[in-house]
Amino acid sequence: MECTRRQFLGLAAGAGAFGAAGVGAMAETPTGDAPRLPRPSAAQVAWQDCEVGLLYSFDLAIAAQRFARNNTVRERLDPKLYNPTKLDTDQWIEAAKAAGARYAVFTATHFNGFMQWQSDLYPYGCKQAAWRGGKGDVVGDFVESCRKAHIAPGIYFSTHRNVYWEVWGHYVDWGKGKDTDRQAAFNRIAEKMTEELCSRYGPLVQIWYDAGVKTPQQGGPDVLPIFEKHQPNSVFYHSGQRSDHRWIGNEVGHAGYPCWATMPGRAGSVSHNHPTWKRFLAKGDPEGTYWSPGMVDVPLRNHNWFWKPDQDQAAYSTDRLVKMYDESVGRNCNFIIGEVVTSDGLVPASDIERLAEFGKETRRRFGNPVAQTAGAGGTVELKMPKPTRIDHVVIMEQIARGERIRRYEVEGLVAGNRWQTLGEGQSVGHKRIQRFDAVEAAAVRLKTTESVATPQIRQLAVHDTTG
Numbered sequence: 001m002e003c004t005r006r007q008f009l010g011l012a013a014g015a016g017a018f019g020a021a022g023v024g025a026m027a028e029t030p031t032g033d034a035p036r037l038p039r040p041s042a043a044q045v046a047w048q049d050c051e052v053g054l055l056y057s058f059d060l061a062i063a064a065q066r067f068a069r070n071n072t073v074r075e076r077l078d079p080k081l082y083n084p085t086k087l088d089t090d091q092w093i094e095a096a097k098a099a100g101a102r103y104a105v106f107t108a109t110h111f112n113g114f115m116q117w118q119s120d121l122y123p124y125g126c127k128q129a130a131w132r133g134g135k136g137d138v139v140g141d142f143v144e145s146c147r148k149a150h151i152a153p154g155i156y157f158s159t160h161r162n163v164y165w166e167v168w169g170h171y172v173d174w175g176k177g178k179d180t181d182r183q184a185a186f187n188r189i190a191e192k193m194t195e196e197l198c199s200r201y202g203p204l205v206q207i208w209y210d211a212g213v214k215t216p217q218q219g220g221p222d223v224l225p226i227f228e229k230h231q232p233n234s235v236f237y238h239s240g241q242r243s244d245h246r247w248i249g250n251e252v253g254h255a256g257y258p259c260w261a262t263m264p265g266r267a268g269s270v271s272h273n274h275p276t277w278k279r280f281l282a283k284g285d286p287e288g289t290y291w292s293p294g295m296v297d298v299p300l301r302n303h304n305w306f307w308k309p310d311q312d313q314a315a316y317s318t319d320r321l322v323k324m325y326d327e328s329v330g331r332n333c334n335f336i337i338g339e340v341v342t343s344d345g346l347v348p349a350s351d352i353e354r355l356a357e358f359g360k361e362t363r364r365r366f367g368n369p370v371a372q373t374a375g376a377g378g379t380v381e382l383k384m385p386k387p388t389r390i391d392h393v394v395i396m397e398q399i400a401r402g403e404r405i406r407r408y409e410v411e412g413l414v415a416g417n418r419w420q421t422l423g424e425g426q427s428v429g430h431k432r433i434q435r436f437d438a439v440e441a442a443a444v445r446l447k448t449t450e451s452v453a454t455p456q457i458r459q460l461a462v463h464d465t466t467g
Helices: 005-013 042-050 089-099 138-148 181-200 224-230 318-326 349-366
Strands: 025-027 037-039 052-057 103-107 152-157 206-209 235-237 294-299 333-340 371-376 379-397 405-414 418-425 432-451 456-463
Touching: 042 235, 042 333, 052 089, 089 103, 089 138, 089 333, 089 349, 103 138, 103 206, 138 152, 152 181, 181 206, 181 224, 224 235, 318 333, 318 349, 333 349, 349 379, 371 379, 379 405, 418 432, 432 456
Parallel strands: 052 103, 052 333, 103 152, 152 206, 206 235, 294 333
Antiparallel strands: 025 037, 371 456, 379 432, 379 456, 405 418, 405 432
């Protein structure tokens, strides 16, 4: 299910085919056999197909070697200190390719407020840096590197914290300046930042606002119309107005189970900070009316999103990363791994090596199914040419037609021509990875025991991961 740039753009361009009502659309299926199920936009389908992504975290404070946990340096630094002499975004993307990631996101701004692109919005960015004589554009380089590698690019930036503007907790005056003239000025800056990032770099897989962005009704900037104008086929994360995916509620690498792509409520109450949503973050809501699948984000180096010397040993083990993959992608979510960039502007070689081990192992396990099929209905059967050892089943629904399965069983045809239960579960959605004790089976069947409409199975695949 590789999501190349061409496939991503093709999916995104066809957004209207999945329902003109847009994100979280409620519509009848073509066969008319379904209730009014929430369904994803084409951009959400494309984002979920990408499955694994990398988030690259870099900021002026790291370049200046002012280290603090999670980059929380509350100091306006001299922009001339930004001079990562070895910065090479092609080298960064080697890490994403090694991990098998299909999208990548870069922190265009983080908490320090330093703009890592060419901008005249305020004098604190690449134009004022020593790096490349003030003419560099890290965002542009990053997007170009992604596209060369057929990896979908995304952009992350912060209106939640901005040291230059003394914004902390979304508002100026270190969180105390809501509804002031200075807050209004910052809101206009945030809108213009959104416009520059959304309009200059072509189609993006997503825009990611750190900790979300406040809405105008909450005293924040009016960014959503700007995003929708310039990136109509992208994924927006997030505000109370729109949340194309949701944070899963932790940064340790797993979703709950069952895990649904739907959440309660409608636009206006769809932030992960909203009380209506908080209790559903880990598992979603099977009765939800709003399509917002889970994002499981975790830094590769436990628990460091940003680089600091002498922390190579902090990277999670390959086995732990594979377990996280099973408990994120295998539970109907995307898995995004935080990658550090050194003060010199490179991804550490040891991180690339660890990500390559992770990518190699997931490809070994799931890259070549023993057999696979697709189908529709309460029972979908997969016959194999001969009895074969298997220990995993991967199930995918056609999520463009909604999540239909509520409960299922997986059975294997074993010796004695007998159907044996291998596993059972609830949600499937984009992908469910079902593990069971290894058996030799001549066939496998997926039996849906509870559904809200005729199940539409995009893929039923069996794997032997013991080799």
